[in-house]
Amino acid sequence: xxxxxxxxxxxxxxxxxxxxxxxxxxxxxxxxxxxxxxxxxxxxxxxxxxxxxxxxxxxxxxxxxxxxxxxxxxxxxxxxxxxxxxxxxxxxxxxxxxxxxxxxxxxxxxxxxxxxxxxxxxxxxxxxxxxxxxxxxxxxxxxxxxxxxxxxxxxxxxxxxxxxxxxxxxxxxxxxxxxxxxxxxxxxxxxxxxxxxxxxxxxxxxxxxxxxxxxxxxxxxxxxxxxxxxxxxxxxxxxxxxxxxxxxxxxxxxxxxxxxxxxxxxxxxxxxxxxxxxxxxxxxxxxxxxxxxxxxxxxxxxxxxxxxxxxxxxxxxxxxxxxxxxxxxxxxxxxxxxxxxxxxxxxxxxxxxxxxxxxxxxxxxxxxxxxxxxxxxxxxxxxxxxxxxxxxxxxxxxxxxxxxxxxxxxxxxxxxxxxxxxxxxxxxxxxxxxxxxxxxxxxxxxxxxxxxxxxxxxxxxxxxxxxxxxxxxxxxxxxxxxxxxxxxxxxxxxxxxxxxxxxxxxxxxxxxxxxxxxxxxxxxxxxxxxxxxxxxxxxxxxxxxxxxxxxxxxxxxxxxxxxxxxxxxxxxxxxxxxxxxxxxxxxxxxxxxxxxxxxxxxxxxxxxxxxxxxxxxxxx
Amino acid sequence: xxxxxxxxxxxxxxxxxxxxxxxxxxxxxxxxxxxxxxxxxxxxxxxxxxxxxxxxxxxxxxxxxxxxxxxxxxxxxxxxxxxxxxxxxxxxxxxxxxxxxxxxxxxxxxxxxxxxxxxxxxxxxxxxxxxxxxxxxxxxxxxxxxxxxxxxxxxxxxxxxxxxxxxxxxxxxxxxxxxxxxxxxxxxxxxxxxxxxxxxxxxxxxxxxxxxxxxxxxxxxxxxxxxxxxxxxxxxxxxxxxxxxxxxxxxxxxxxxx
Numbered sequence: 058x059x060x061x062x063x064x065x066x067x068x069x070x071x072x073x074x075x076x077x078x079x080x081x082x083x084x085x086x087x088x089x090x091x092x093x094x095x096x097x098x099x100x101x102x103x104x105x106x107x108x109x110x111x112x113x114x115x116x117x118x119x120x121x122x123x124x125x126x127x128x129x130x131x132x133x134x135x136x137x138x139x140x141x142x143x144x145x146x147x148x149x150x151x152x153x154x155x156x157x158x159x160x161x162x163x164x165x166x167x168x169x170x171x172x173x174x175x176x177x178x179x180x181x182x183x184x185x186x187x188x189x190x191x192x193x194x195x196x197x198x199x200x201x202x203x204x205x206x207x208x209x210x211x212x213x214x215x216x217x218x219x220x221x222x223x224x225x226x227x228x229x230x231x232x233x234x235x236x237x238x239x240x241x242x243x244x245x246x247x248x249x250x251x252x253x254x255x256x257x258x259x260x261x262x263x264x265x266x267x268x269x270x271x272x273x274x275x276x277x278x279x280x281x282x283x284x285x286x287x288x289x290x291x292x293x294x295x296x297x298x299x300x301x302x303x304x305x306x307x308x309x310x311x312x313x314x315x316x317x318x319x320x321x322x323x324x325x326x327x328x329x330x331x332x333x334x335x336x337x338x339x340x341x342x343x344x345x346x347x348x349x350x351x352x353x354x355x356x357x358x359x360x361x362x363x364x365x366x367x368x369x370x371x372x373x374x375x376x377x378x379x380x381x382x383x384x385x386x387x388x389x390x391x392x393x394x395x396x397x398x399x400x401x402x403x404x405x406x407x408x409x410x411x412x413x414x415x416x417x418x419x420x421x422x423x424x425x426x427x428x429x430x431x432x433x434x435x436x437x438x439x440x441x442x443x444x445x446x447x448x449x450x451x452x453x454x455x456x457x458x459x460x461x462x463x464x465x466x467x468x469x470x471x472x473x474x475x476x477x478x479x480x481x482x483x484x485x486x487x488x489x490x491x492x493x494x495x496x497x498x499x500x501x502x503x504x505x506x507x508x509x510x511x512x513x514x515x516x517x518x519x520x521x522x523x524x525x526x527x528x529x530x531x532x533x534x535x536x537x538x539x540x541x542x543x544x545x546x547x548x549x550x551x552x553x554x555x556x557x558x559x560x561x562x563x564x565x566x567x568x569x570x571x572x573x574x575x576x577x578x579x580x581x582x583x584x585x586x587x588x589x590x591x592x593x594x595x596x597x598x599x600x601x602x603x604x605x606x607x608x609x610x611x612x613x614x615x616x617x618x619x620x621x622x623x624x625x626x627x628x629x630x631x632x633x634x635x636x637x638x639x640x641x642x643x644x645x646x647x648x649x650x651x652x653x654x655x656x657x658x659x660x661x662x663x664x665x666x667x668x669x670x671x672x673x674x675x676x677x
Numbered sequence: 678x679x680x681x682x683x684x685x686x687x688x689x690x691x692x693x694x695x696x697x698x699x700x701x702x703x704x705x706x707x708x709x710x711x712x713x714x715x716x717x718x719x720x721x722x723x724x725x726x727x728x729x730x731x732x733x734x735x736x737x738x739x740x741x742x743x744x745x746x747x748x749x750x751x752x753x754x755x756x757x758x759x760x761x762x763x764x765x766x767x768x769x770x771x772x773x774x775x776x777x778x779x780x781x782x783x784x785x786x787x788x789x790x791x792x793x794x795x796x797x798x799x800x801x802x803x804x805x806x807x808x809x810x811x812x813x814x815x816x817x818x819x820x821x822x823x824x825x826x827x828x829x830x831x832x833x834x835x836x837x838x839x840x841x842x843x844x845x846x847x848x849x850x851x852x853x854x855x856x857x858x859x860x861x862x863x864x865x866x867x868x869x870x871x872x873x874x875x876x877x878x879x880x881x882x883x884x885x886x887x888x889x890x891x892x893x894x895x896x897x898x899x900x901x902x903x904x905x906x907x908x909x910x911x912x913x914x915x916x917x918x919x920x921x922x923x924x925x926x927x928x929x930x931x932x933x934x935x
Binding site: 086087088092093096099100103104107108111190191193194196197198199200201382383385386387389390391 | 686687688689722725726727728729731746747748750751753755757759761763765766770774775777778779780806
C-alpha cells in the first residue's frame with residue numbers, strides 16, 4: 058500500500074459518513090456554562106457525601122482522633138494568643154499605640170501568609186491539574202478547560218483555607234475576646250478570611266498555569282529559584298527584625314524600635330494590609346469623631362477584598378481557558394518518558410559499610426533507600442519539616458530567657474525532643490507503616506527468593522532506625538548546642554541523646570510491627586494506607602509512647618536541676634511516691650533513664666514480635 | 678472518520694510518533710498494532726485531546742481536534758488503557774455524569790444507561806461505589822461510559838486487558854455492531870487474534886512510524902507468505918524492522934510514514 062487512507066470498500070458502511078461531518082450526534086450539543094457548572098457541583102457534592110458516609114462507617118476512630126486533636130490544637134493556640142494579647146494589653150496601656158502595634162504584627166503575619174499561600178497553592182494546583190487521573194479523564198470529555206480549572210481551583214482553595222482557619226481563627230478570636238470586640242467583628246471573620254485566601258490562591262494558580270504554559274521544562278528550576286529567594290528573604294527579614302535582641306523588652310524604646318523594624322509589611326497595596334485594617338476596624342468599638350463608624354470602614358475593606366477575590370477567580374478561569382489544554386500537552390512533552398537510574402557510589406559505600414550484616418538485609422536496605430531517594434514526595438517532606446526544625450533550633454538563641462536560664466533550658470530542651478519525636482512519628486506513620494502493605498503487592502518477587510520472611514521485616518526496621526536516628530539525633534544535638542546545654546550541662550545533653558535514640562528505635566519498631574500486623578494489601582497508595590485504621594492506631598500509639606518516654610525522662614531531670622521545683626512537686630503529692638522515687642536526686646535521674654530504656658525495649662520488642670508472627674502467617 | 682495528517686509528537690528528545698498519516702473511514706474497525714513503546718498510546722492521546730501534536734493535525738468526524746477539542750471530544754467515546762472512575766461515585770452516578778457532559782436529556786440518559794447496564798451486565802454492581810470494583814468491572818463501566826452518548830468515533834486503548842472470555846466476546850461483538858451502524862472504531866491492541874478476528878484493517882506502528890497499513894491479506898502478500906496467522910506475520914514484520922530499520926521516507930515498508 059502506498060496510501061495512508063483506508064478505502065471505504067475495506068469496511069462495511071451502513072451509514073452515510075458525510076452526514077456526521079457537520080455535527081456529530083445531532084440530538085446532543087455542547088452544554089451551556091450553567092449546566093456544566095451544575096454538573097460539576099453535583100459531582101463534587103456526591104463525592105463529598107459518599108466520602109463522609111464511608112468515613113463515618115469505616116474510619117470513626119480516625120475521624121474522632123482528628124477532631125479531638127484539632128480541637129486540642131485550636132484550644133492551645135487560642136489560650137496562647139489570649140495570654141499574649143493580655144500581656145500586650147498590660148504592657149501597652151496607651152490604646153492607639155497598642156492598636157498600631159497589633160496592626161504591625163497583623164501586617165507581618167498576613168503578608169507572610171500571603172506569600173506562603175501563593176506558593177503552596179501553586180504547588181497544590183500543579184499536582185491537582187497536571188498530575189491527576191480525573192483531569193486526564195475530564196480532558197477527554199467535552200468539559201471546557203475553564204470549568205476543569207475552576208473545579209480544581211476550588212479544591213485548592215479548600216486545601217489552603219483549612220490550614221489558615223486552624224492557625225488563624227484562634228489568634229483572631231483571641232484578639233476579639235481580649236479586646237472586647239463587638240459581635241460583628243466575629244461575624245465578619247469568616248468572610249474576611251475566605252475573601253483573603255481567594256487572592257493568593259488565584260495568584261498561585263495563575264502563576265502555575267503560566268509557568269507550565271511558557272516554560273514547562275524550567276518549572277522546577279523556577280520553583281527552586283523562588284524557593285531560594287524566598288528563604289533568603291525570610292532569613293534576612295527575620296534577622297533584621299529579631300537581631301540585636303535587647304533586654305528591655307516591652308519598654309517604650311523597644312516598642313518604637315520594633316515598630317520601625319516591622320514597617321516593611323505596611324504596604325497599602327497588599328491584601329494583607331486590607332485584611333489587617335478591616336479586622337482591626339471591626340474589632341474597635343470606639344468611633345473617632347468626624348470619621349466613618351468603624352464597622353463601615355471594616356465593610357469597605359471587606360468589599361475591596363471580595364472584589365479582588367472575584368476578579369482573581371475570573372482571571373483563573375480566563376487563563377485556564379486560554380492556556381490549560383496546551384500547557385497540559387506541553388508538560389507531557391517536557392520530559393522524556395525514560396528516566397535513567399544509575400547506581401550511586403553512596404549505595405556501594407553503604408553496602409560495604411554494612412558488611413557484617415547478612416547480604417539479603419543489606420540489599421533490602423539499599424533497595425528501600427533507592428525507593429526513598431527517587432520519590433521526591435518522601436524526601437521533600439522530610440527535608441522541609443526537619444529543615445524548618447533546624448532553622449528554629451539555629452534561631453533559638455534569639456529569644457531571651459532572662460535570668461531563669463536553667464529553668465528554660467530544661468523545659469525547652471525536652472520540648473524540642475518531643476517535637477522531633479512527634480514529627481518523626483508522622484513520618485513513620487506516613488512512610489514506614491505502609492512499607493509492608495506496599496511490599497505485599499510486590500511479594501511475588503520477594504516470595505520467590507530464597508530468603509527468610511523475617512529478613513524483610515528486620516531490614517525495614519533497620520532502614521527506619523538508620524533513617525531516623527541520624528537526622529533526629531543531629532537535630533537534638535543542634536538544639537542542645539544552641540541552648541548551651543552541650544557546654545553548660547553535658548549530662549543533660551547525654552540524657553537527651555539517649556531519649557532521642559530510644560524514641561527513634563521504638564517508633565521505627567512500632568511502625569514496622571504494626572505495618573506487618575495490620576497490612577492493607579489491596580491499597581496501592583501509601584497515604585491511603587497511612588490514613589486507615591492501622592495508620593491511625595500507629596499514630597496514636599506513637600504519640601503515647603513519645604509523651605510517656607519524654608515525661609519519664611524529663612521530670613526527674615528537671616527536678617534534679619531545680620530542687621525548689623522538686624520540693625513543690627513533693628508537697629503537691631503523691632508525696633510518698635515522690636519520696637520513694639527519690640525525686641530531685643541523681644538516683645532518680647538514673648532510675649528514669651533505666652525506665653526510659655526499658656520503655657524503648659518494650660516498644661521495640663512487642664510490636665516487632667507481633668509483626669513477625671503475623672508476617673510469617675500472612676497470605677499474599 | 679478519523680484523519681491524522683503528518684502528526685509528530687516528542688517527549689523531551691524522544692520522538693514518540695513521527696509524521697504519521699492515517700485516514701480511518703466510518704464503519705471501519707481499525708486494529709492498531711505495535712510493540713511496547715511504539716507510540717500507539719501517544720497517537721490515541723492526540724486523537725482524544727490529551728496531547729497536541731508538535732506537527733500535523735487531527736480531524737475527528739470532520740472536526741479539527743486542535744482548533745475545537747470540545748467539539749471533537751463530543752463525537753468520541755474513549756476507553757483508556759488504565760480505566761479511571763471516580764472512587765466515591767457508583768457506576769450509575771459516573772454514567773449519569775458522563776451523559777450530562779455530553780448534553781443528554783434526563784430521559785435519554787435514563788434510557789441509555791438502562792441499555793448499557795443490560796448490554797454489559799452491570800446490574801449486580803452498578804449502584805455500588807466504584808472503589809470496590811475489580812479491574813474487569815471497571816473496564817465494563819468504562820465501556821458503558823464510552824458508549825452512553827452514542828459516539829460517532831470509538832477509540833479504545835488495549836480494551837481487552839482484564840476482561841474475562843465472556844466479556845471479551847461481548848466486546849468483540851459490540852465493536853462489530855458499532856462499526857456496522859456507522860461508527861469508526863479505532864482500537865490499539867496486543868491481542869493479535871482479536872485484531873485478526875474483528876479488524877477490517879490493521880496498522881502496524883514501530884518506533885513511532887507506521888510500518889504497514891492494510892488488511893491481513895495485504896500483509897501476507899507484502900511479506901510474500903501464503904499461510905500463517907496474523908501473529909506470525911506480525912512477528913516476521915517486526916523482526917525485519919528490528920534488524921534493518923528503513924530510513925525515513927523509505928517506500929518499501931512505510932505505507933503511512935512520511
